[in-house]
Amino acid sequence: MGITLTNRLKAKAVSITLLFCLLLTSCSTPNSSMADPHAAAEEVTLVVGAYSVAKDALQELLPLFEAQWLADTGQRIKLQESYEASGTQARAIIGGFEADIAILAMEGDIDIIERAGLITHNWREQGVRGMVTESIVVMGTRAGNPHSIQDWDDLAREGIKVLYPNPKTSGGAQWDINAIYGAGLKQAEEELGSPDAEYAKNYLKRIHANIESLDKSGRASMAAFEYGVGDVIVTYENELLARIAKGIEYDIVVPEHTILIENPIALIDKHIEQHGNRDVAEAFYQFLMSEEAQYIFVKHGFRPVNEAVAEETKHQFSNPSGIFDIDYLGGWDEVREQLYSKRGIWYQVLADL
Known part of the structure; x- marks a missing residue:
């Protein structure tokens, strides 16, 4: 009986000691986490x-x-x-x-x-x-440039099927249209002596008359081109460079006048x-x-x-002589109002066509 009671008392003492050690360990954990602000959240x-x-x-x-x-x-x-x-x-x-x-x-x-x-x-x-x-707006054609596209004017030729996305959903499309409209202003400067808005609107309208489809995004437009839609795509330079690097055969046409993206x-x-x-x-x-x-x-x-x-x-990149940036068009506030408002040039082009 005496031996049994002693053993029981020893066992109880060991249990209390173990419990105390566990409590000490658990209490120390939060302090360790506070030392590292990322340790608390894995x-x-x-x-x-x-x-x-x-x-x-x-x-x-x-x-x-x-x-x-x-x-x-x-x-x-x-x-x-x-x-x-x-x-x-x-x-x-x-x-x-x-x-x-x-x-x-x-x-x-x-x-x-x-x-x-x-x-x-x-x-x-x-x-x-x-x-x-950054990037610039360029044109992409099938390998060998079968329609001999050299500059924006060629996109207005009869029978040329053009792709770019819808500016209502796509920022890339707005860059594309800004590039074409700005090129029209540049051409007006050369021919008329000043950047004439009406001239540039008609320049854009002649090209838009050849649009094959308006896709939701620049990536969707590029996918349509890869499926065989259209003769030429207006797009980011980076879209074409990335595909050429993967072995897809396209020609890049860099227009004389284009916009810095x-x-x-x-x-x-x-x-x-x-x-x-x-x-x-x-x-x-x-x-x-x-x-x-x-x-x-x-x-x-x-x-x-x-x-x-x-x-x-x-x-690795082309530097066209007539490159311009968004400030040439008056900045984004001016562009949004002049081109993309409800009565803007873009919607005038759509209404005329």
Whole structure:
């Protein structure tokens, strides 16, 4: 009896000691997590809303950033991605799609997100003027350029079937139309001595008369061209360069007068505040500006905004003599009012045809 009672008392003492040790261990865990702000959450969500043409480049870049973030912080990223025509994507973000970062075709689409109150900082002062890549508007033809397309005037020839997307949904389409309209202004300067708007509208109208179809996005328009629709496509230079790099045989025709495309990027402050993920969103923004990321954009046909990468890769891109930027057309506010308002030049062209 005495031995049994002693054994029981010893066993009870051991149990109490073990319980005390477990309590000490569990109490120490929160203090360890507080030392590392990422340890408390094993996963962070990042929501990316981008225009369709950027999809291939971003789907190469995102896994690289995920790996870098995991190595630096020990935290995994749960990615949510959406790729749409730029205007469609902007409206989706305003309508409830909670993107943390927007990568779109033109600054006008970022502007409408900002006016909706979702962007509260000056996004144009971040990075490189708020831009992540550049390009120019060019024309693409079948291999060997069977219709001898040389410049914009050739798109107005009888029987030439032209493709570009719909500017109501596609930022790329607005760049395309801006390029053609601006080329009309340049031609008016040469022939009449001044950039005449009526001349430029008729220039655009003659080309639009040969449009085969108006697709939702630049990527959809490119897909239609690949299926055999049309003789010539008006598109981003990067779209054609990326396909040629994959072995698809197209000819690129760079017109004398064309527009410099600038593609914006912005953090969506309201959504970031809701999600509590500003650190990872800002890190992704900075990653896209890095030399590593910018070289990958070049691989996919984009012109880089990083100065060092731009200098290193400048030989890969054409520099037409008559290139102009959006300021030549008066800036985006003027363009939206003059070309794309309900009584604007674009809708006058449609009504006339």
